[in-house]
Amino acid sequence: MALCFWLYPGGPAWGKYWLRNRVSAKKPHKIIPGPKGFPVLGSLNLMVNLAHHKLSAVAKSFGAKRLMAFSMGDTKVIITCNPDVAKEILNSSVFADRPVKESAYSLMFNRAIGFAPYGVYWRTLRRIAATHLFCPKQISSTEGQRSEIASQMVSIIACRGGDQFCVRDLLKKASLNNMMCSVFGTKYELGSSNTETEELSQLVEEGYDLLGKLNWSDHLPWLAGFDFQKIRFRCSELVPKVNKFVTKIIQEHKLQSGRKIHDFVDVLLSLNGPDKLSDQDIIAVLWEMIFRGTDTVAVLIEWILARMVLHPEIQSKVQAELDGVVGKSRPLMESDIQSTVYLQAVVKEVLRLHPPGPLLSWARLAITDTTIDGYHVPEGTTAMVNMWAITRDPDVWVEPLKFMPERFVSKDSGDVEFSVLGSDLRLAPFGSGRRTCPGKALGLATVCFWVGSLLHEFQWVQSDDTNSVDLTEKLRLSCEMANPLQVKAHPRRNT
Numbered sequence: 001m002a003l004c005f006w007l008y009p010g011g012p013a014w015g016k017y018w019l020r021n022r023v024s025a026k027k028p029h030k031i032i033p034g035p036k037g038f039p040v041l042g043s044l045n046l047m048v049n050l051a052h053h054k055l056s057a058v059a060k061s062f063g064a065k066r067l068m069a070f071s072m073g074d075t076k077v078i079i080t081c082n083p084d085v086a087k088e089i090l091n092s093s094v095f096a097d098r099p100v101k102e103s104a105y106s107l108m109f110n111r112a113i114g115f116a117p118y119g120v121y122w123r124t125l126r127r128i129a130a131t132h133l134f135c136p137k138q139i140s141s142t143e144g145q146r147s148e149i150a151s152q153m154v155s156i157i158a159c160r161g162g163d164q165f166c167v168r169d170l171l172k173k174a175s176l177n178n179m180m181c182s183v184f185g186t187k188y189e190l191g192s193s194n195t196e197t198e199e200l201s202q203l204v205e206e207g208y209d210l211l212g213k214l215n216w217s218d219h220l221p222w223l224a225g226f227d228f229q230k231i232r233f234r235c236s237e238l239v240p241k242v243n244k245f246v247t248k249i250i251q252e253h254k255l256q257s258g259r260k261i262h263d264f265v266d267v268l269l270s271l272n273g274p275d276k277l278s279d280q281d282i283i284a285v286l287w288e289m290i291f292r293g294t295d296t297v298a299v300l301i302e303w304i305l306a307r308m309v310l311h312p313e314i315q316s317k318v319q320a321e322l323d324g325v326v327g328k329s330r331p332l333m334e335s336d337i338q339s340t341v342y343l344q345a346v347v348k349e350v351l352r353l354h355p356p357g358p359l360l361s362w363a364r365l366a367i368t369d370t371t372i373d374g375y376h377v378p379e380g381t382t383a384m385v386n387m388w389a390i391t392r393d394p395d396v397w398v399e400p401l402k403f404m405p406e407r408f409v410s411k412d413s414g415d416v417e418f419s420v421l422g423s424d425l426r427l428a429p430f431g432s433g434r435r436t437c438p439g440k441a442l443g444l445a446t447v448c449f450w451v452g453s454l455l456h457e458f459q460w461v462q463s464d465d466t467n468s469v470d471l472t473e474k475l476r477l478s479c480e481m482a483n484p485l486q487v488k489a490h491p492r493r494n495t
Contacts, residue, residue: 002039003039004019005019005039006037006039006040009031009032009069010034010036011035011037012040012071013072013076013077014034014069014076018031021378029376030374032064032069032078033062033064033068034064034068034070035062037070040220042070042072044072047214048214049475051359051475052359052386052479055070055079055359055384056081056388058070059386065081065389066084067079067082067085067373067375068081072219073216073219074219074221075382076378076381077363078377078381079383079384079385080385080386081389081390083426084425085372085373086385086428086432088373089372090385090422090433090436091433094366094368095365095367095370096118096364096367097117098363098435099218099363100115101215102235103211103235104211106236106239107207107210107235108242108284109211109288111281112285112287113285113438114288115362124275128267128275129285129439130438132267133182133183133442134439139441142181142182145181145182145187146178146446146449146450147449148187149174149178149181149190150332150454152174152190153174153454154458156170156191157170157454157457157489158457160489162489162490164464164486164487164488165488165489167484168481170190171298172294172298173201174190174298175294175295175446176290179290179294182293183263183293184249184263184265185253185262185263185265185266186249200245203242204290204291207242207291208476208478210231210234212475212476212477216228217231242283242287246287250265250269268282292439293439293442295477299356299479300354301450302480302485303354303356304451305451305485306481307350307353307403308455308460309460309485309487310403310469314346314405315460317342318342319455321341322343322452322456323456328492331453331493332453332456336452337449340448340452342409343451345405345409346405346451348427349405349407349408351427351429352391352397353391353401353403354473354479355387355388355429356429357387358386358387359384359385360429360431361431363384364382364384364435365381366381387427387429388479390426390427391427420444421436422440456493459489459491461487463486470482
């Protein structure tokens with residue numbers, strides 16, 4: 001039977017579905033093209049290492065860029081490398097849920113925005129986050145903390161005196177401090193060590209590693225009892241530490257109940273009526289906010305700085321624009337960013353070539369049978385969008401492999417007003433539809449301001465010949481540089 005299932009296009013999970021449903025089907029359906037993979041296992045091998053590269057190559061070889069089917073063990077999967085089909089999937093109410101990984105469930109994310117089932121609870125969480133953390137007014141009100149952290153980064157880099165350093169550690173620490181300030185209301189100096197930030201950093205790093213791993217038990221249920229990869233064990237070790245850490249902060253806020261509301265913990269504790277959350281749900285929501293808000297910003301800024309080092313002529317253009325807007329006598333302010341065009345074009349171009357979530361990080365789940373691009377897609381199917389493949393498709397972009405921010409500046413290109421927030425699926429690194437990233441506006445504001453500040457203050461150059469910039473990717477939860485960026489930064493602004 002396993003061999004019979006395996007013979008179908010798309011592999012064993014699809015073969016099992018079609019063979020079991022062919023009698024009850026009212027009319028024959030078109031079969032979605034795709035690889036068979038291996039008996040029982042399907043194409044699980046495609047999801048190891050650089051999955052977005054492998055899936056793009058296989059879709060091309062099958063002539064299935066619009067829609068391809070494959071199996072991950074018992075899991076039926078479809079994937080598209082086409083912006084029109086991507087829009088059909090991401091904006092469909094049928095794909096309003098996410099498939100919950102065992103690690104996500106164990107780490108409490110099923111009670112937070114990322115993996116909570118579509119419904120009243122999820123909509124409540126989304127509304128709370130949109131109103132109290134990610135609305136334009138709230139983003140504007142936290143400009144001071146982002147500016148303070150940017151100043152601290154500049155001071156730390158200046159103290160290095162042009163010596164080589166690894167930029168990733170500083171960016172991750174800055175991103176974590178920024179989220180801790182927004183969510184927990186705690187401020188720390190970047191240059192000083194602190195046990196609380198160190199502990200949280202370790203918890204977040206362990207969570208990234210667990211959520212970014214391909215868990216075979218998610219797709220081969222008969223393996224679930226064995227926990228070969230120790231994912232369940234590691235989750236059981238991590239969750240009590242997270243509970244203890246976040247509960248301590250919640251209790252501190254409860255003891256200071258008379259103070260003025262100014263952080264997200266206070267907001268969640270002040271909710272009443274149908275919006276009121278249990279302490280366990282508050283922990284899950286806060287944990288996810290810190291977890292997701294730290295990673296993407298640091299990863300994206302590292303890619304941008306790497307590109308600036310590799311393309312000094314483009315770095316000079318950004319700096320010339322910043323000097324024209326700000327001058328060299330004062331630091332960049334966040335309000336200056338709206339006057340920059342080329343800087344924002346650089347950010348968009350890096351998002352195009354190096355999307356932090358090349359497969360949009362987390363997939364979607366069909367909650368009912370549906371039709372996508374003329375093909376029948378059954379309930380329970382996992383759907384993915386290969387944004388990395390779309391942004392490198394010559395049918396979608398002119399000279400897609402060339403780093404060319406001008407494509408978002410030149411009036412001839414027609415992409416001057418291009419939005420990366422999900423309205424155009426040619427470049428939607430934060431997703432689209434109901435499950436789009438709720439913090440995308442805040443993330444972009446932070447990235448543009450911090451990158452602008454770092455480029456305004458310093459000339460970024462390659463460290464030396466032996467440590468040249470390596471654009472090799474490593475796919476974890478986000479797609480980051482395999483080898484951390486080693487650079488030198490020389491002061492350029494008059495102080």
